[in-house]
Amino acid sequence: MKIFILLVSVLLFYCGTSSPKIKNRNKEVSGSKLSPNELQDGLYAILLGKSFYPNRLTNSDKQEGESEIVFLFYLIKLDKRYILIDTGTSSIATPEITVHNWISPDKILKSAGIKSEMIGEIILTHFHSDHSGGVALFPNAKVYITPEDWNSLKNTNRSVAPKLLAKERSGKVQFVNSSLEIFQNFRILLTRGHTQGSVAIEWLISPGKKFLITGDECYWIEFCKQGQVLSSERTFSLSNNKEFLDYVSVLSSNGTKILTMHDPAVLSLGEEILPRIYKLD
Numbered sequence: 001m002k003i004f005i006l007l008v009s010v011l012l013f014y015c016g017t018s019s020p021k022i023k024n025r026n027k028e029v030s031g032s033k034l035s036p037n038e039l040q041d042g043l044y045a046i047l048l049g050k051s052f053y054p055n056r057l058t059n060s061d062k063q064e065g066e067s068e069i070v071f072l073f074y075l076i077k078l079d080k081r082y083i084l085i086d087t088g089t090s091s092i093a094t095p096e097i098t099v100h101n102w103i104s105p106d107k108i109l110k111s112a113g114i115k116s117e118m119i120g121e122i123i124l125t126h127f128h129s130d131h132s133g134g135v136a137l138f139p140n141a142k143v144y145i146t147p148e149d150w151n152s153l154k155n156t157n158r159s160v161a162p163k164l165l166a167k168e169r170s171g172k173v174q175f176v177n178s179s180l181e182i183f184q185n186f187r188i189l190l191t192r193g194h195t196q197g198s199v200a201i202e203w204l205i206s207p208g209k210k211f212l213i214t215g216d217e218c219y220w221i222e223f224c225k226q227g228q229v230l231s232s233e234r235t236f237s238l239s240n241n242k243e244f245l246d247y248v249s250v251l252s253s254n255g256t257k258i259l260t261m262h263d264p265a266v267l268s269l270g271e272e273i274l275p276r277i278y279k280l281d
């Protein structure tokens with residue numbers, strides 16, 4: 001009997017200690033005692049929320065039905081330098097879609113000890129609000145964006161347009177007119193397939209560690225690797241999109257990890273070190 005009680009206690013203990021991580025996954029992020037120094041240098045995917053999206057608007061091989069997508073942006077921490085790739089949306093509903101279980105991007109970062117003022121650079125892959133809607137939340141950040149997409153952002157997001165103008169006037173917008181190396185082996189690539197000024201990011205950390213962040217030039221990593229293009233309905237230029245996807249498939253076959261902004265598979269490439277914050281490298 002004693003052995004039975006001991007076994008049950010051990011089982012309960014392990015169930016109790018292993019499950020909270022899963023339960024936490026969709027919980028509200030509350031204040032954390034972590035200081036920024038405790039977040040290691042590296043690349044992180046941040047999960048804002050989830051939704052369902054028509055397959056025909058993605059690079060899926062299916063034309064019918066919908067699939068679950070996630071809304072991601074990326075954080076790079078290099079010593080005291082904090083860089084965001086996209087910002088996610090600052091409201092639960094973008095003009096196109098409602099994000100389920102949404103939490104504001106600044107709140108998620110704060111849970112890791114990163115205050116909005118600490119973000120020094122933001123690279124916007126394109127102007128759509130699920131990628132750029134949070135840009136005004138980060139007052140000190142210099143924004144890298146193409147002039148075409150900056151104009152589209154100002155024209156489509158009237159409520160934040162004054163803040164965007166102020167940022168531009170204070171010299172905090174760096175226009176990207178050609179491929180640009182931000183730091184060693186970290187480049188913005190002009191893609192111009194999804195929108196007129198869309199970009200992607202290529203980061204060669206070391207010969208064995210290479211990442212390509214595609215923006216919305218493609219959605220599903222599996223199909224990105226195969227060079228599967230978007231539908232013409234979702235492209236500014238199908239030929240630019242195809243050219244980039246050919247590049248994606250070459251890089252992928254040479255060992256580069258492909259990361260997109262909406263594929264739930266990204267999350268399984270990393271470890272959830274805090275609710276909604278996944279360390280990829």
Ligand SMILES: [Zn+2]
Pocket residue numbers: 128130131216261262
């Ligand atoms: Zn998107």
